[in-house]
Amino acid sequence: MRRDASKAALLADHLGRCGDAAYNAAYRLTGNDSDARDLVQQAAVKALSHFDQFDRARSFEPWFFTILHHVFLDTVKRYDRRHVVSLDAETLLEGASWTDILPSREPGPLEELDQKELEETMQRSLNRLPADYRAAVVLSDIEGFAYDEIAAITDSPVGTVRSRIHRGRAMLRKMLETYQMAGEVRPS
């Protein structure tokens, strides 16, 4: 009992340092506060029960993000039922050249949006990404992990990580343009 208490105290100490980053990633993965809390809480409970497997010579954050990622994928079907289905996401790139999909260097209307609108639009686009791509983009572009760290977290080869990030970004770009064209995003 006392050993469990000391494990919990140690884990709480680690989470005190990387809890915000985990919650931020969970929020961007799920798109809302309630699901983000569920995700972080489930990951914390799982981390507690597997704490003996944590190698204390290594950094805690990637280990916890690995658990978070597993929990996310375990529950992704449940999340996707509640969010917009992204069945057509894979086809977004078909038939489009990169010059069509990717923007010019000049700042476009997206940069002119106010922060709240931009956040909502980005989050909505993230929610529509397939779970693997979403995780890769969140871990890379939002949490700033290197490719080899993401490969370890997601238990995938580095080449797969590189491909997922690339395709995720391209889809994001396409979706952001679609929102703009549909008038859902109004430049301020």
Added chain:
Amino acid sequence: MTHHPDSEVLSAFADQELSLEERAPVAAHVASCPPCQDSLAGFQRIKSLAGALPRKTLPEGWSPLPQTRPIPSPWEWLKNARPTVWAPALGFALLLAVTAGWLFFPKHPETIPLEALLAAHDRYLDEGLLPPADLSSGSFSAKLASYEESE
């Protein structure tokens, strides 16, 4: 490098995730190729838009871990408990103990106050309240007599 690099390579180039051998020819090509510069800028733009999203922090006062506390030893509990906690608990425990004792301990004949019973019996006999055929001349009187003899 004369051909355009794969867009996946450009995406990794934007992240500085190419090896030195891969990086040099891509950098040389991009420097002189406006379409690839546009592609690269597009990846960098998405990356910066995602990175500029406001950071969410754990809600105030919320902990991802279930709140668990070690169970204190009885002595620690008593030491730290306030009288408002332990006094009612102690009273309740005493009440339980008394009730349990009253309910479950057998009442042996030795515990019956025989002197009081005898005194009452004598008084009832004196006052003529007992039916003579039933008690005063029955087995009960005989038993009492034998008891008095043994005393």
